[in-house]
Amino acid sequence: MNGLNDIPQDFGKALYRFKQAVQSGHAGSLSNIGKIYLQGDNSIKACNETAFKYFEKSVQKGDGNGYAGLSLMYYKGLGVKQDFVQAVKYAQEAVKRGSADGHLLMGLFHLDERVKQLSNPESLIHHFQTAAKAGVLLAHYYLGYLFAKGRGGIRSCPSAVEVC
Numbered sequence: 005m006n007g008l009n010d011i012p013q014d015f016g017k018a019l020y021r022f023k024q025a026v027q028s029g030h031a032g033s034l035s036n037i038g039k040i041y042l043q044g045d046n047s048i049k050a051c052n053e054t055a056f057k058y059f060e061k062s063v064q065k066g067d068g069n070g071y072a073g074l075s076l077m078y079y080k081g082l083g084v085k086q087d088f089v090q091a092v093k094y095a096q097e098a099v100k101r102g103s104a105d106g107h108l109l110m111g112l113f114h115l116d117e118r119v120k121q122l123s124n125p126e127s128l129i130h131h132f133q134t135a136a137k138a139g140v141l142l143a144h145y146y147l148g149y150l151f152a153k154g155r156g157g158i159r160s161c162p163s164a165v166e167v168c
Contacts, residue, residue: 015040016047032060038073042082052083068101075109082135088119099131104138107131111146115155125155 019040025033038058044050056077062070078087083139092113098106111131129150133165135143149155 013045014047015043015045019048031062031067032069034062034065034066035043035069035073038062038070042077043072046072052077066101068098068103069105071101072097072105072109075106079109079113079150079165088113088116089121092119092121104135104143107135107138108140108143111135111143115146128155 019037022033022036022040026037035058038055040048041055041058041065042052055073059070059073059077063074071094075091075098076082077084078094080086091109095106095109095113099110108131110122111128114122114124114128114131129147132143132147132150136147
């Protein structure tokens with residue numbers, strides 16, 4: 005699997021570089037390290053506990069993506085007790101801090117019937133549109149799906165095709 009511009013994906017090298025960036029004061033790299041430990045690959049073993057610690061450090065620095073990482077962990081119960089209230093709280097804070105991942109999560113939470121406190125169709129579309137505009141490919145998929153099915157607004161096949 006290749007990364008950007010055909011550079012081979014290598015979590016080991018990425019982790020090394022992100023740690024260097026953290027030492028230089030780049031707070032956003034903390035959440036990237038958290039993502040690496042959350043996902044893992046052949047060179048880096050996935051570890052929810054380590055991911056959580058890095059997301060917490062990122063949050064302490066005010067990084068929106070750190071909030072999104074914690075939100076995902078609470079939503080899925082990754083290394084923590086599953087807690088939809090905490091997941092929404094962290095995702096909302098991620099959105100306030102401009103995180104596209106936070107917008108994606110808020111859109112997904114609106115679709116999940118288990119997350120009872122959210123049910124605003126306009127907000128659902130807004131979150132996916134904001135994430136899509138920021139380049140989150142999965143948000144484009146969900147927008148196409150929603151417009152094709154008529155959820156969150158008027159059913160519109162032309163809009164579904166346009167969004168995708």
